[in-house]
Amino acid sequence: MTKFSVLILGSASASPTLTRNPSAQLVNINEQYYLVDCGEGTQSRLREHKIKFQRLHHIFISHLHGDHYLGLLGLLQTMHLLGRTLSLNIYGPKQLKEIIDINLSYSHSTLKYSLVFHETNIEKPTILLENEQITVSSIPLDHRIPCTGFLFKEKIKPRIVNIEEVNKLGIPKYALNKLKNGDDFCFPESGKIIKNEVLTFNPEPSCSYAYCSDTKFNERIIKQIKDVSVLYHEATFLERDIKRVVTTYHSTARQAAEIAQKSNAKLLIIGHFSNRYKDLNLLLNEAKLVFEHTVLGLENLTFEIA
């Protein structure tokens, strides 16, 4: 059984409040961690959750507004002080590299580990990372400055061997991996072929998580995130303040819900709430009118991606 979840570390937009932190999320795929955005204080949030920094090998930064990246330098520095030697991959707008370099240079810091910087493509969806379990692609968003979201997508999983049938038919053990990959089985002596679907069940479904912050309402992303398991979409404002999205390039809760609906998402997590709203249920209720399966992405909540 795959573990695939996201832990919300920050739900605030722009500035932290006494109870809410700037953007950061920790995606956990079978205990492999992926940090998405890294607002000020993220290293402290990770500590509170007892996340070992050295198990983090990939950090994704959506854009260069401070509430999405100002915690990165402190985290890099702490990893260095903790004796990290394994390289660390950072994915983000190209200017982020310059910002990191200038800070390290003036502090006369030479990290004990290497930073591998991957520039994000803001023009079109691009695979940023691929390993045995997942691909992570950039999602071009429409914000005031260059910005991408990130789509985490499990690869198609192995088919599940029907042990009972395999034993009954006397399929040898060496053939099992091929069966998992979908191959039919051919008895070498008789040449008799047993169809794969007789010997296996369908694999567990592959799940996906799309992180879309910050962005104005942008239907162009729907094609890429179609049928996503869980969509995180920013919902900075209520519809009553919709005029604000014009200048700020953010979304309303209703707009987030519309994207979820049109993408056929199973669940919508909203976040990046403006500090002007004391009662966040206003945002939740507005979204639910359009897309029932919506939840507030509040600090310290973990959502299973399924």
Place this chain on the structure above:
Amino acid sequence: MTKFSVLILGSASASPTLTRNPSAQLVNINEQYYLVDCGEGTQSRLREHKIKFQRLHHIFISHLHGDHYLGLLGLLQTMHLLGRTLSLNIYGPKQLKEIIDINLSYSHSTLKYSLVFHETNIEKPTILLENEQITVSSIPLDHRIPCTGFLFKEKIKPRIVNIEEVNKLGIPKYALNKLKNGDDFCFPESGKIIKNEVLTFNPEPSCSYAYCSDTKFNERIIKQIKDVSVLYHEATFLERDIKRVVTTYHSTARQAAEIAQKSNAKLLIIGHFSNRYKDLNLLLNEAKLVFEHTVLGLENLTFEIA
């Protein structure tokens, strides 16, 4: 009665822990605030203490190690979002300006208020700020990168009029301000002179606060901070780890105490503790062996400067 105090917002060195924050202190002189260093999360610490950001007009940054300035950009951004229009003075190493500019530039942010940047002089003590109440001077420190401390010094206060004597001798009211300044009084008709010391008492003592972090043991600062009311001096290590100060350019608790003793300080606050020490009383006790009036500069403690 003057209010002059310092609130400790962070006592950690290098990295925050679950209970301790990176360097930041808030000096309060008659409700005028001066922020000294601004480690990651400082804006959240200020909020916890209900400090109105808009009452902050002067921020002093000692040096460009992340634990002393990485909270600055978030704070500047929040001030902007809160609608600040009054200019803000920042005092620090010249490269800090470049770091601020590059971050603002890539976030396409134009602050609604002006930043007035004052480069600190790391070669010799230099007055950075002077107003009716105080002067603030840089204290050249000896760290791995350019670094200054800051000396807050109250100006000589007005002498205190001896009302009883003034009334008895029939000194006119118009003369009182001059008496406070130390002038003698001369009766215009008779030409008779009354000495100031007959008509006034000595003023309240002028107090001073020296912030010295980060630095290795450096006796050159003693002349500048001689007779300081309260000395904050970093005490990153214990003597048993003294070999670490050679490469890190930090001080031991004993060394901090020696500076306090030789400076004839009234009180020593130690801080910037290495995370390696679970029991900070080890540092306190080591310092107290040399300088009895030592306290731990822990988070949320306020010390009167007197």
